[in-house]
Amino acid sequence: MKYQPQAIESKWQRRWEEAGVFRCPDAITAPKFYCLEMFPYPSGRIHMGHVRVYTIGDLIARFKRMRGCQVLHPIGWDAFGLPAENAAHRHGTHPAKWTYENIDFMRQQLKELGISYDWDREFATCRPGYYRWEQLFFLWMIRDGLAYRKRALLNWCDECQTVLANEQVNRDGTCFIHDQTRVTQRELDQWFLGITKYADELLSGHEELRGGWPENVLEMQRNWIGRSEGAEIDFPLVDGGGKITVFTTRPDTVYGATFMSMAPEHPLVLEFARKAGREREVRAFVEKVAGQDKLVRSSGELEKEGIFTGGYCVNPLTGEKIPIFAANFVLYEYGTGAVMAVPAHDQRDFEFAKKYDLPIVVVIRPEEDALAADTMTCAYEGPGQMVDSGPFTGLGNDEGKREITRHFERQGIGRGKVQYRLRDWGISRQRYWGCPIPVIHCEVCGVVPVPEKDLPVVLPEDISYSREKGNPLAAAEEWVRVPCPSCGARARREIDTFDTFFESSWYFLRYIDPHNDREPLDPAKMRAFMPVDQYIGGVEHACMHLIYARFFHKYLRDKGLAPGNEPFKRLLSQGMVCMATQECPKHGWRYPDEVDAEGRCRQCGEKVEVGRSMKMSKSKRNVVEPSALVERYGADTARVFSLFAAPPEKDLDWSEQGVEGAYRFLGRVYRLIAQRASTLSAAPAHPCASGARDSLESDAGVLRGDAGGARRIRQVTHRTLAKVTGDIEERFHFNTAISAIMEMVNSLYLVDDAAWESPETAPSLREAVEILLLMLSPFAPHVSEELWERIGNKDLVCRKLWPQADEEAARAEEILVVVQINGKLRARITADADVPEEEIRAKVLADPRVREYTEGKEIRKLVYVPRKLVNIVVG
């Protein structure tokens, strides 16, 4: 009777597939439930992070199916991306071949885990059947003015020969792939999507998500979108009649603006310098800042530095001529790239002013005390009353903000403005392995969108890899050369491809209609299955992916394709999978199997140092291969361990011994039931376990008449059932659900042989075992099926309904009341469950142990928490 998962697991995976149990038909016949995990990038093989997220998703999917829902649980591949090209360069394999082979391998790995996907809906985003539709969306976006071209300063990696997103640049200013290569700034024509048009809605949409999404993710998005209210103000230049516009959240402090700071990258900086004959020194400064690494430039400790550009502008309220500086802390990307400097009321400006000996003018007076410019040691950024502010003197500064803004608006030199940190989404990538951007560049007509009838623009897969760098598409002459769709002249295709976040921004919709080749999405089907009821993925996608996907969904809603305002009703962001690192003094990081049982390096015999538990990563070698794990313990063990070791939102510490424990538990379940398979088959089945709820009442009545043994068994069963149901459904605490099942198994082990055979208790035990298997099946589906069959069931356990806990059976006839004296635990009493409060009070006070503490003392207060606790306060 040995538990041998390998044989069991492949058998049931085959059965499920044959029976098509996880296929979700288009026609909805029960409440739908859309369960989605973030789809994987096909990097080669799955890792423990995948095991964790797909196990969590599968648990929910299987549970909801048993709850009677029609569950849509799809999977696919986020298949475009740079790693495929890097692999191509390194190993000479074609990105397409590499990607498809990885997909085949990983699909197999996922199937080995027994995840209940509807594989009929699987797709890879690198297939024209998928990406042709996002090319169409893009054409719509151009027409709607949502996609536009802009010359922009972008991070450029010489090694990749491509543009990087900010998040792809390491903090030390190097490329995230080539960490030896310094990222430089380049100005290129790029496509942008106007996500900022939706900024307000992306923010207000949080109201709808509150409750279903983790608060910290909403908070991160709120910070990312970064709405701030203020004003744009024009500062006229002293020569030349031009102006510089700044954005400020403190229009109330304009009277205190004594100079101006501009981002070194700002084109006007060098222009001012040229006019003033200061070009050499200013250019040196600009280049110095450009070369400064990101870490230094973004840290709070950055030494404020700047240089006078030679230009002056006029403070529009004081009329004073103020100098214009280039300063290293001003960001070109935010606002207008220029800031009015108010040293008295902004700390950075204060530091800058002190360093370069610029005037400090106080214009806000705090409640407590007036400020004096010469004695200030730091800026005052708080609220107060306006002083030295011309006609606005005396106003509260909040009122001042409004009044001054209004004043500027009347003068036509400023306006109230809501500014977002969120920037429009640059989507152009100088990469081969991505979706071609469907436009054509004509010398006569300029940028011409590919006509819809000519879609898709298929990425040519028969390209050569002779070029080491840059985009191989540039060399695919026969593909690039096309006649201009509008004038017929010789023209060239755009060789840039989409950012791969483009694909992941709408894949959840396409799963609902994956094979549609007439239109991207059938709105009727979308209405039937959207929104995603439960989305599961890593918190690292809190900002980018989840904001882009919400944005796409809103846009597609506006196009009449997607229903509702928000695509993901509930979000679960699961924690990382961590493991202790092991470091050999000679050989550095060691994989677990490079260390022997004594903790010595297998290569040199030196004692390895066991470090803190950190996120599993190849670079630190603190990884466990899912395939090896499944081969050794089986998928059910891998699943049970990942669900048991920690609640889903917390980081999970991988532990070999913990895995052993999970394996042992399943072996224990297996032995308990397999040993008695024939006895259990012979026992009359309990209708409750078969999901026939209608007849529950009458039959349960009969069972309630059982001897005490049966009563106790049913109590354990239904109490466990209630707990497990609640833990899964309401709390998402799968670890405590498993521990409750473990406790039930422990109890069943204590049932003696006679009881298993006895006609009095056998039906209750059969019910217990059936309910146990039903509860276990979403966690460990294979062994549950196997045992379900062994005890004489013909059908599949994954198709059964989740049983309903019988409250009457679960009810305890005795209650335990804890007695505290002055808050300290002193006694416990038991009483019949329905005893009135008075009787319990009397019983407590009569208890000898209680009397010991109350004798001769005044009882000042007695707190009674019904059926739980009594606290007696004595003087």
Added chain:
RNA sequence: GCGAGAGUGGCGGAAUGGCAGACGCGCCGGACUUAGGAUCCGGUGGGCAACCGUGAGGGUUCAAAUCCCUCCUCUCGCACCA
């Protein structure tokens, strides 16, 4: 620097105002056995005890791991956001 989160036995974790340490790992003991690193059963926060124990200190409460304040440590995110 800003923002979010977390600190509980030897370890992972339970308990979200009401018995701190469920469950699992580890460890200890017993049974079975030729044998056990299999399996089954039992024990296991500290202290001889009174008692003491949830990062530290204060507070609210009949009652605090849980709520509030101050501080410390760690983790994650960040674009000095004007």
